[in-house]
Amino acid sequence: MSNLALATTDKVSYITYDKKFVSFYEQFIKSQRSKNTSGAYRTDLKQFFKFTFNKEPQFVRISDIEQLTSVDAMAYHTHLKDLKLSGKLKNASIKRKISTAREFVKSLKVDYPAINEYIFENIKLDSIDLDKEGYGNLDWEEAFLFIEYAHIEQMAENQMAMLLKLACISSIRLEALLELTWEDSFRTKMEKGVLVNYIDISDKGTRNQTPISDKLYSELREMLGVSGKLFPNLYKHKVGRLLKKIKEYFEIDPKRNIKFHSFKKCGVNRVLEKTGDLTKAQLQGKHKSIITTQSSYIALKDDLTLKPSYTLDQxxxxxxxxxxxxxxxxxxxxxxxxxxxxxxxxxxxxxx
Structure with a gap:
């Protein structure tokens, strides 16, 4: 243990902190697959510690974790559900926060056997399908109207139009697209006598190779140059602002919840429309589990006219x-x- 002196108005008080716990906590955060994941884990754990112990992470002790019970876990879950009722959280967020805390406790138990890693087993999480607002769907033609408008308006010197187009065709996430460079991200490979251009990147801890057509490759080089970053004038919040402008022009109902991620979904749904093959749609979306593709991305499942009962008696x-x-x-x-x-x-x- 070490002592940390805190000056107060009338005296100096000393708060002990657990160096081993703090070290584990920081390494646990840093070991996550990406900066975004690390940031989300840090936020989630801070919330868990604050509610459960009324402490910031640096003042939590291993002995605190050893004393956790399922009652503490259920109380935290109830707290999160209350936040959902007030409109501050969704089921998907609750699932992530519980998963983060569970993973942290389980990881810490490796070195400290007295920890109960099963405290979250009594928790029954609501399905994320109950969230009324996931990322909204765009059909292919509608997405390309957005792209055409971005091109006409010369948004970020055509970078916005090409970003949206590449998102549709590649289904690569925004964060990864914004990091693309000609030197590090593009490769060529001979496949069955055909030279194929493809994007080679690691995203969320997984390496993905995404081939693109010669036509798109040439268009990217013509519009975005041939060296450096493809989208140097864009960053996440700016993309959001430009997309908002496009949605306002087309008078898109806010309830549709169209986000940049909708363009990734558009590509996944397009593949299913063209091939009828859910496995190929999974490859397009770069999903580790086909369940993710089926439950979260496929817009066709919401088309009532395509459901069997609609034509079963005809x-x-x-x-x-x-x-x-x-x-x-x-x-x-x-x-x-x-x-x-x-x-x-x-x-x-x-x-x-």
Whole structure:
């Protein structure tokens, strides 16, 4: 133990702090996958310690953690749920905060067996699907209207337009996109006799290789130069402000909750529309678990007309319905099909 002197108005008091605990706490924070994750963990643990012990992290002791029980964990969970009722938290945030505290306690137990790592086992977390506002969905055509407007307005010298376009096509997160450089992030590789340009980055502790078309690669170089950072004039808050301006121009309902992340979702949903393959949508979204893709990203699951019960009791005679149509009428009808239906039709035609 060490002593830390704190000057007060009438005397000097001494507060002891646990050097081993503080050292573990700092290393635990630093060991996370990214700066963003580290920042979130620091915030979450500070909140947990403040509520549970009424202490800042540097004044928590290992003996405090050893005395934790499931009652403390349930009390903290109740506190978080109260914050949700007041509109300050969502289920996803509560899940993350509980997970952070659980992981910290479990990690500390490795060196201190007296710690009870199971204090959170009695907690029943509400599903994040109950959150009414996730990142809103944009369809492909709508997203490219946004991109066109950003280009017309020359937002950040075309960097905003290209950032949105690359987000749609690559489904790479904003933080990673803003760090892209020509020298460190782009590679070429020969695949089956074809030279492919791809983006090679590590994001959230995972290395991702994202191929892009020659057309997009050339457009990026034409619009953004050929050296240094691709988006030197952009940073997270500026992107948010520019996106807000675009949404205001198109009079987007705020309840749709369109954020930059919506462009990543747009790409994931586009892949599913084109291929009908959930695994490929998972690859596009760079999700470790296909459950993440299925539960959080796929907009099609919210389309009531695509759910089986909508057509389950209907008998459809397609041939009888279309045999009287002219060639132009048939082509017009095909043009109105969803992307997935059009690609499925093409696959059938190509197979013969």
């Amino acid at each position: 008998e459809i005679d397609v041939v009888g319905e279309i045999k009287h149509l002219s060639n132009d009428e048939l082509l017009n009808a095909i043009a109105k099909l969803s992307n997935s239906a059009q690609f499925e039709l093409l696959r059938i035609i190509q197979k013969g």
